[in-house]
Amino acid sequence: MTEDFHRIRRLPPYVFAEVNAAKAKARAAAEDIIDLGMGNPDAPTPPHIVAKLIEAVQDTRTHRYSMSKGIPGLRKACAGYYERRFGVKLDPETEVVATLGSKEGLANLAQAISSPGDTILVPNPSYPIHQFGFIIAGASVRSIPYTPDDAMLRALDVAVRHSVPKPTAVIVNFPSNPTALVADIAFYRDLVAFCRKHELFILSDLAYAELYFGDTPPPSVLEVPGAKDVTVEFTSMSKTYNMPGWRMGFAVGNPRLVAALTRVKSYLDYGAFTPIQVAAAAALNGPQDCVAEMRALYRDRRDVLVKGLRGAGWDVPSIEGSMFLWAPIPEKFRHLGSVGFSKLLLEKSKVAVAPGLGFGEHGDGHVRIALVENNARIRQALRGIKTFLAGDNAGPVEAEPVLTHA
Template sequence: MTEEFYRIRRLPPYVFAEVNAMKAAARARGEDIIDLGMGNPDGAPAQHIIDKLTEVANDPNAHRYSASKGIKGLRKAQAAYYARRFNVDLDPDTEVVVTLGSKEGLANLAQAITAPGDVVLAPNPSYPIHTFGFIIAGAAIRSIPAAPGPDFFKRLHYSMAYSVPKPKVLVMGYPSNPTAYVADLDFYKEVVAFAKKHDLWVISDLAYAEIYFGNEPTPSILEVPGAKDVAVEFTSMSKTYSMAGWRMGFAVGNQTLIDALTRVKSYLDYGAFTPIQAAAVAALNGPQDNVDANRQLYKSRRDVMVESFGRAGWDIPPPAASMFAWAPIPEAFKEMGAMEFSKKLLAEAQVAVAPGVGFGEEGEGYVRLAMVENEQRLRQAARNVKKFMTKYG
């Protein structure tokens, strides 16, 4: 009996596994590890969201199977969010589907629309599901720059001209994970025009839509007139409402893509637990003070991280959005690479970070720091880093 499964063969060893194993072993020895590696929010949802979860969970009828597509009230709430936030009209019946987090949604959409051998354009470095969701589905990946600039479109044109077969899907996400790049509406207009010209589906990951630090809110690609002809967009409640463990996300936009995702999901799940969906309705329709508070929280942590790590000797470019900082490896350690530097930092400074190479080969030379510890812990991490840097001169 063969143990060489086709899809498993296409997956390399998980880059973060070694660092995660070291982190677990250090904690088992009683070491105080400051974990800036995983983007795992440390806060809790607002009380009215938790109260709605409890209220509905107390209803005996709420424990049956739910709807794979999501309950009608939640799809309407997501459509209302897009209307007030982006001035985008969505039909909750045909242009919105609820997903078990954006990661599940992206992976299932890849299964729905990808045939073995299809070519998919994805940023490098990028959140792993942007590439591996399609790799698992049998696609070939062509890398494009993560930064939304001239090189991005230069590579798009190059890929369309020289890839065989021609690319079928373009994946992107802004504010991006891990790089924290942001895109403006003019960029999205050019993407939509390119996609229409080249018969290209566009998948936009907008999971960090509400974590921006400038005066201008993050735009949606669906704000571009005609974008729904080619694009679908994923959002998540994980970071916006501190609901990561609740696994609640959405796909909205192009009806053909939404239909395909809905059909695949109908074979794979019965939807999220109904009380969670009801609580998500309360989150979207209720007071948004907690969203503003989370935005300010991450901005404050960003400022503390940049300032304290800078004084420790590690200059970290301040991210314009997201809950991550994308930091070049300090000059004295560059030759060892992102993986070895991350292991050394964990072993000697008790600070865990994510090696940039885990997000694609273009991430070599960088590490990602998640702003998921409070300000006191961030300053402690900086003190540990300073001792570490001083040790090596």
């Protein structure tokens, strides 16, 4: 009984583990590590949302089992958000289900709609659950380009014509984690037309819908007429309202897909603690100044970090959405790969970042840098990075093992 179980065997070594171990070792030695690796918002949840949670938890009736699909008030609040923000009308009873964050929703939908032999089309690089939710469910994954343009659409056409059986679904995620790319409505129109023609489901991860820095808010694919025929979209309150630990998100759109997810969830959980759902509804229905403040905070951090990295000699692109920089590894360090570079950066500059290999083999030339520290800490990180880049740190290094991403 020494072999791993079947589904565990399909999961490769966890790429982030090496950097996490190095980070833990440094902290155990009392080193001050600035962690820009995990996308874990550091700002507090807005006070009016916390106050509603406290109020709700005082009512002992809320201490009982909740509703797996979400309490009615919360589903109505989500539908109201979609109508205000995107002009999309949703039936709270049949087209909205609350999830324990978008990650749980994606994983359980994978269980609901896929089985061994099915093929899912997933951008590479992309957030790990986009691929591994389906791998755990037993399906096969085919990589496609991660850019919201003709390259992705051409890859979809090739996949539909040459995959046997025909793919079940395609995943899109814009603003993207980790690449920070943003799609426009024209791309979504083409995507919807293609997927309706070929009966391909669209699974859209819109967790960063409110984290944008340009004049035009990122659209929802559901804004396209007819999109609901083939689309379910996941949103999250983690980033929008600084509620990552509350674990609250939604799946909305196609009634058949929502029903499938709802049914699977009914066997697996009783939903989030009712006071959390009540507070989440208050967040969606209440004043939205906190969202604008959150957006301004991340924009300011982006500007400080991009300017500082460029000043240190690291040519990184700016971003128009998400809370991450997708930074190409400086040329003299590229031979290390993203894991080796991340470990060296941690050792020399005391700054942790996420190796791009963790998001797919096509991400190995990059690292992801999260905007999750205040400007004082970001400037401290920049001083360490500048000293590191100016030093002779790219000499012979033991080759890193080749790891499949996780």
